[in-house]
Amino acid sequence: MSSCMIGVDVGGTFTDVFVLNEAEGTASVAKVPTTRPDQSDGFLDGIRREVSDLSEITVVVHGTTAGTNALLERKGAKTGVICTQGLRDVLEMRRRDRPRTWGLRGDFEPVVDRSNRLEVPERTLADGTVRTPIDLDAVRAAAKILQANGCKGVAILFANSYANTENEDAAVAVLREVWHNEHVSASSEILPEIREFERFSTTALNAYLQPEVSGYLGRLENALKAGGFDGEFMIVQSNGGVMAVDTACRLPVRTALSGPAAGVIAAAYIAESAGFENV
Template sequence: MHRIGFDVGGTFTDLTLHNTATGALHHFKLPSTPADLSDAIASGIGTLLCQAGVSPSAVGFVGHGTTVATNMVIEHRGVRTGLITTRGFRDVLEIGRQVRPNLYDYTVRTPVPLVPREHRIEMRERLDASGAVLQALDEDAVAAAADALGAQGVQAIAICFLHAYLNDAHERRAAEIVRQRLLGVFVCTSSEVLPEFREFERFSTTVINAYIGPRVDRYLHRLLARLAELGVATQPYTIHSNGGLMPVETVRRFPVRTCLSGPAAGVVGAAIVGREAGFPNLITFDAGGTSTDVSLVERGQPAFATSRMIAGYPVRMPMVDVHVIGAGGGSLAWLDDAGALKVGPSSAGADPGPVAYGCGGDKPTLTDANIVLHRLDPEVLLGGRMWVDEGAARRAIQEQIASPLGLSLEQAALGIIRIAVANMSRAIRAVSTEKGYDVGGFALFAYGGAGPLHAAAVAAECGIT
């Protein structure tokens, strides 16, 4: 049997084919296709099968990690979403909690709710703190709310009632009514998504599930269609944010569970390799094209968390504890209003990508800096399959960074790399020294396109020997 695993990143898609009988491995990497991610997946799988001389019918397992859901939340690319909730609670999403990540930042701005106030409708219904019914659900009001939201063009509806984690009867009935009146609209309830107390976190997680649901479903539909076109009959599994596997139908119902899918897969894999290599204590350092994901592995086991913030929105579920920052090969280098050099968090992504890729990018990136200094050999990128315009990278850094700062081209390129390394090192300290761990007892496990490239500098910066 042959197994295929692939990771869909914001910049590149990586694929591996494993022959379980012989242990043989084949790898392939190609740029992601943001307009339709399945294009890169299908092209990569087809190339792998051709290279290995394997029939699609011989593939018995397909598994993948993805940041599709995370990126939708970060970039606000979900669908128009509605919320049906208990009377008096439609502003829970906006009120949130009195949490100040940056204590002295008087300019802080809270994230805009994913459901605008006009799309949040209150219902007459009430349960007490034990789940007993205090006021029956007004079914006519639910029907009217569904009609109103449908008229507003919503494509997804989250149903979140007070204390529904103890008694889901009202939420289930409301969902039935909405589905009957709005065919094709994605509907989810908080008692299914997160049957736990703490209304704000439960509401937020359920709303995110609804917000990304239709687009994740379309992504899966395209993925299944492309696999079928290739002749791969097996259904793909997706990595859960806790490192486990989910079938397609589970992902369609609970897409929020994939919010840290790709990063979680990397940490779980690193933990296995580390144990086998005799390094049970690891700091995993996954630097890709768009982001850097850092986590801690202690005694061979990944660290886990029960909640985290994604783009400022709380998501509550079991997950591998990954610290994510906007620093990767595609991170843009720029000058702020005071003329200081910055790198990230914005990224050139796969489209248009770094200037050197010649795909329309005109802003210098970390990758361009590495090409200018020949830390990345422009002749062998992607095994020589990817053309690189070193001259364009040099001109972009010279004109936009070096000349305004009065630096040589090489000094400017090195400055870009040093700032990126400082950002990456800060993320490592956040999961290690700032939590009381001595990094001297951990090995740095670097992977991802930009991870090994910057690993030595990051290790030196953090004192990892």
């Protein structure tokens, strides 16, 4: 039985497939049109042009621009935020960096509308002490409002949650009780680091991308398994490494530069192999 390793890059126009047959020591490529709106069709078409029996595949590594395009084109899911009282506008204020030094106005718009950024009473201090326990009734009410507003993803953004996850954990549990939504991102899980804006914005983007990216990857994985594939399905991260598809579905923000990163890593490897140390 053949042992094939496959790399797939889905671009805006074409989907490129690279097949390495380890048993025979051969390599082949395929290029097919990228299919819209469901890119998984072109993905599987490209693979089947080179490998008819998917059970022969041991590894599939996928560099994806699904998250990249959703961010650039602002085509992520409608997203809601439940945040600490008083921090509703952190996503909008950012670090107050100005593209024009003396400009008083800007055109930046967060991926979450202000009407879908809801505050609840709670407070954790910087040392992890819970000063104000989470108001679970307020979380329930906020969840129902966001659900009624048609939100698909939800970000839980509490102050200093990196120091103590207690309030965020309770909020996530209650939210899922009243609203069976698997696309819930807690800032203490996505980026457990100091600084509200960086943590809040990264988590909001994760919630914004999760319905789109996880749905796409889920369709891919199901189609591969239906064709007999039983190997590893890995997704390229923005740092050039890889992660399991389950991790990518839970942390889609890590795929924001997946496709571009795969190209850079490949170019660096080829250059090094050819004797070019500084590329």
